[in-house]
Amino acid sequence: MSKIRLIKVMMVLIVFTLIGASAMAQQKPNIVIIYVDDLGYGDIGVNGAVGVKTPHVDALAARGLNFTDAHSGASTCTPSRYTLLTGRYAFRQQAGILQGDAPLIIETNKGTLPKMLQKAGYTTGVVGKWHLGLGNGDVNWNKEVTPGPREVGFDYSFLIPSTGDRVPCVYLENQQIVGLDPSDPVTVSYQYELDGYPIGSQQPELLKQHTESYHLGSIINGYSRIGYMSGGRSALWTDEQFPFVLSEKAQRFMEKNAKQPFFLYFSLHEIHQPRVPNAQFVEKSSMGPRGDVIAQMDWCVGQITRTLDSLGLTENTLILFTSDNGPILDDGYLDYARELVGSHRPAGPYRGTKYSVYEGGTRVPTIISWPARVQPGVSSALISQVDLYASLAALVGQKAIDGDDSQDLLSVWLGEQYEGRSFLLEESYTYGLRHGKWKYIAPKNAEVPQWIKEKYVDPGFYPTAQLFDLENDPYESNNLAERYPIVASKLKDRLESILTSDKSETE
Numbered sequence: 001m002s003k004i005r006l007i008k009v010m011m012v013l014i015v016f017t018l019i020g021a022s023a024m025a026q027q028k029p030n031i032v033i034i035y036v037d038d039l040g041y042g043d044i045g046v047n048g049a050v051g052v053k054t055p056h057v058d059a060l061a062a063r064g065l066n067f068t069d070a071h072s073g074a075s076t077c078t079p080s081r082y083t084l085l086t087g088r089y090a091f092r093q094q095a096g097i098l099q100g101d102a103p104l105i106i107e108t109n110k111g112t113l114p115k116m117l118q119k120a121g122y123t124t125g126v127v128g129k130w131h132l133g134l135g136n137g138d139v140n141w142n143k144e145v146t147p148g149p150r151e152v153g154f155d156y157s158f159l160i161p162s163t164g165d166r167v168p169c170v171y172l173e174n175q176q177i178v179g180l181d182p183s184d185p186v187t188v189s190y191q192y193e194l195d196g197y198p199i200g201s202q203q204p205e206l207l208k209q210h211t212e213s214y215h216l217g218s219i220i221n222g223y224s225r226i227g228y229m230s231g232g233r234s235a236l237w238t239d240e241q242f243p244f245v246l247s248e249k250a251q252r253f254m255e256k257n258a259k260q261p262f263f264l265y266f267s268l269h270e271i272h273q274p275r276v277p278n279a280q281f282v283e284k285s286s287m288g289p290r291g292d293v294i295a296q297m298d299w300c301v302g303q304i305t306r307t308l309d310s311l312g313l314t315e316n317t318l319i320l321f322t323s324d325n326g327p328i329l330d331d332g333y334l335d336y337a338r339e340l341v342g343s344h345r346p347a348g349p350y351r352g353t354k355y356s357v358y359e360g361g362t363r364v365p366t367i368i369s370w371p372a373r374v375q376p377g378v379s380s381a382l383i384s385q386v387d388l389y390a391s392l393a394a395l396v397g398q399k400a401i402d403g404d405d406s407q408d409l410l411s412v413w414l415g416e417q418y419e420g421r422s423f424l425l426e427e428s429y430t431y432g433l434r435h436g437k438w439k440y441i442a443p444k445n446a447e448v449p450q451w452i453k454e455k456y457v458d459p460g461f462y463p464t465a466q467l468f469d470l471e472n473d474p475y476e477s478n479n480l481a482e483r484y485p486i487v488a489s490k491l492k493d494r495l496e497s498i499l500t501s502d503k504s505e506t507e
């Protein structure tokens with residue numbers, strides 16, 4: 001071969017390699033996790049909701065895979081979010097529900113799902129509720145608050161720092177309060193009353209919604225919260241604007257990063273309390289505010305899918321729609337959810353609620369849509385959010401560093417096979433363990449906390465063990481622990497081995 005010919009051949013090869021590499025890079029899907037707060041299995045149309053319509057979620061299900069036995073890590077928020085982002089069980093970090101001044105609970109020296117996606121070339125962003133703690137314990141809210149999302153692997157963040165019902169009631173963008181006037185600094189306390197805003201326990205006549213005693217702290221925008229704050233008047237959020245503010249930030253993030261693969265963790269305030277639908281959604285349901293904010297949540301989902309459509313990204317975007325824990329009707333604010341629920345069943349056919357170890361606590365709506373790769377359908381595979389880290393790592397050719405409890409079940413998430421987990425842990429005020437048709441619930445000899453009793457919910461722990469056959473008794477009404485002592489004891493041993501080992505054994 002002449003020299004010139006050789007050079008030509010080499011050039012052609014290089015061009016093909018470059019085209020191939022860029023095609024591969026383009027093949028990486030964008031990933032959007034739409035994480036709804038306190039949405040129950042039965043709260044979406046496709047899972048049987050009555051009293052409210054969820055056309056956008058239903059459309060996602062129609063073109064995607066709807067899971068009927070997928071679980072959040074835990075039956076409350078912080079532990080579930082910890083598990084989702086780290087691939088580690090929350091008990092390892094003793095992650096309970098955090099107050100709004102708690103330090104960051106995710107270890108900054110460990111691998112996380114967003115860090116793994118950064119390594120794979122993704123731009124990562126979180127928009128919405130955080131509730132994983134911020135700072136190191138003594139936060140100065142008037143400076144950049146660190147560590148936070150950036151140290152966990154998010155390039156961009158726009159946050160409700162804790163929950164809608166906790167102070168501080170301001171947004172943080174890239175870990176700084178948005179719109180803060182430095183001459184009116186923010187102070188937060190969960191111990192002491194602070195001057196500045198009226199306090200719910202002292203001036204209940206100012207409240208738009210009454211609450212039980214735990215939420216009678218600072219009144220911001222007519223709603224009293226857990227905890228006290230002072231200052232930050234120019235930066236206060238307006239609850240009624242959450243869907244617009246957060247959807248807009250999510251849209252901007254996707255538009256800005258449309259040309260390279262992005263990961264968006266869109267963590268909605270809906271349908272957590274205070275349930276304050278924007279006027280646009282009032283009476284969209286027949287169930288009062290709780291139903292109306294389900295309609296509002298559905299609108300937010302529509303904003304995401306519409307934006308992806310307009311950017312031409314729908315085909316190669318993997319959307320995971322799910323929730324952090326099961327539903328609750330009365331979580332403190334008086335919005336008549338219990339009285340107005342009618343025949344709607346927030347947890348669908350399952351027993352239990354938020355705070356409960358029964359299925360309703362963690363079996364949450366879960367839909368995956370990725371038109372380029374996922375066939376529409378329904379999957380009854382047993383699967384948990386703890387597995388997303390390892391599964392998405394497999395998808396993008398990375399390792400799930402420190403994802404100690406996360407299993408690569410990518411083929412299950414994508415509907416290529418239907419055999420899910422062999423064992424699945426459900427974290428709550430006690431532990432549940434699923435295996436085949438069995439569900440074991442560990443005994444716990446303790447008083448149900450007063451504040452849970454007041455919610456009319458049953459956390460599901462009793463001094464004796466419980467065992468249910470979910471195939472024949474999906475509602476967990478018939479305790480078989482005495483009838484099948486060997487099954488119960490095997491599951492007890494297995495649970496204990498999970499709880500005492502440093503990381504999950506692979507099966």
Ligand code: NG6
Nearest residue numbers: 076077078097163165214331332451
């Ligand atoms: C509980 C609050 C509840 C809610 C929950 C967090 C009391 C009595 N109850 O401690 O109202 O804020 O925490 O919800 O304070 S979650 O969805 O973020 O886990």
Ligand code: CA
Nearest residue numbers: 037038077324
């Ligand atoms: Ca929640």
